[in-house]
Amino acid sequence: MQNQQIMTHNLSATIEGRKIFNNVSITIPKHSITTFIGRSGCGKTTFLRSLNRLIDLYPEIKLQGDITVDYGYGLSSIFKFNTDVNLLRQKVGMLFQTPHILPMSIEKNIANPLKLLTDLSKANIQDEVERALKEVGLWGEVKSRLKDSADTLSGGQQQRLCLARILALKPEILLLDEPTSLLDFVATQHIEELLVSIKDRYTIVMVSHSLEQAIRLSDAIYLFKPDQSVEQVDASVLDSDVTSIFFES
Numbered sequence: 001m002q003n004q005q006i007m008t009h010n011l012s013a014t015i016e017g018r019k020i021f022n023n024v025s026i027t028i029p030k031h032s033i034t035t036f037i038g039r040s041g042c043g044k045t046t047f048l049r050s051l052n053r054l055i056d057l058y059p060e061i062k063l064q065g066d067i068t069v070d071y072g073y074g075l076s077s078i079f080k081f082n083t084d085v086n087l088l089r090q091k092v093g094m095l096f097q098t099p100h101i102l103p104m105s106i107e108k109n110i111a112n113p114l115k116l117l118t119d120l121s122k123a124n125i126q127d128e129v130e131r132a133l134k135e136v137g138l139w140g141e142v143k144s145r146l147k148d149s150a151d152t153l154s155g156g157q158q159q160r161l162c163l164a165r166i167l168a169l170k171p172e173i174l175l176l177d178e179p180t181s182l183l184d185f186v187a188t189q190h191i192e193e194l195l196v197s198i199k200d201r202y203t204i205v206m207v208s209h210s211l212e213q214a215i216r217l218s219d220a221i222y223l224f225k226p227d228q229s230v231e232q233v234d235a236s237v238l239d240s241d242v243t244s245i246f247f248e249s
Contacts, residue, residue: 004030005029005203009068010066011063011067012063013064020042021224022228028220030203032203033220034220036230042225042226044207046061047230048175051078053079053085053088067079071088071171072091092171097177103149105150106150113169114169117169133161135167137190138160155183156183159179167198173202173204181209192216192217206218220232
């Protein structure tokens, strides 16, 4: 079990009595890219948000089953009564479809969360800002304009800035909810190359709007089906039945 980072055990979700997914048991290994695909409304984002308990913010959604996650302290249930949810969300960071930049400078987008959540000195925070921006390939583009507002960045740059903010907090796991669906081809390519380059240091779990992207990037692909089941599919043998489910509206 040493290579397992996330395990779900008969996980089910309902919203207002309607089943979203049912009895899902999957295992996600460390330092891999696992992608969820399927038509809209099949529960991919709900499942993703369950993995760091962001689902707690949606009281209308009810979960059954269990999730065990190793976020630096060995595999354990994230629903234990003494779980530090803030620490869980720091170690299992989430990047959303729309970049959630803070209304402040590029530098402060990374520095302020570090001030709030760590005991690093001012000098060490500056070092971490630079490190995180370099890790996402953004340092060279913004090092001369760190005091500029983050909203002056392009969409792709904003998404990388949000990822840098997560990485500065030294997570174990990255949850990505359709991180490139609003980006152009070039920005999407930058994000995809970045994810491949960092997967040896992080476990990445992603919802993708693109079957082709899932095939390009993933070590494992899970298809969320209209019958509320979830099935692992082999990218090398994806057939017309799978693609018709994926693209069904």
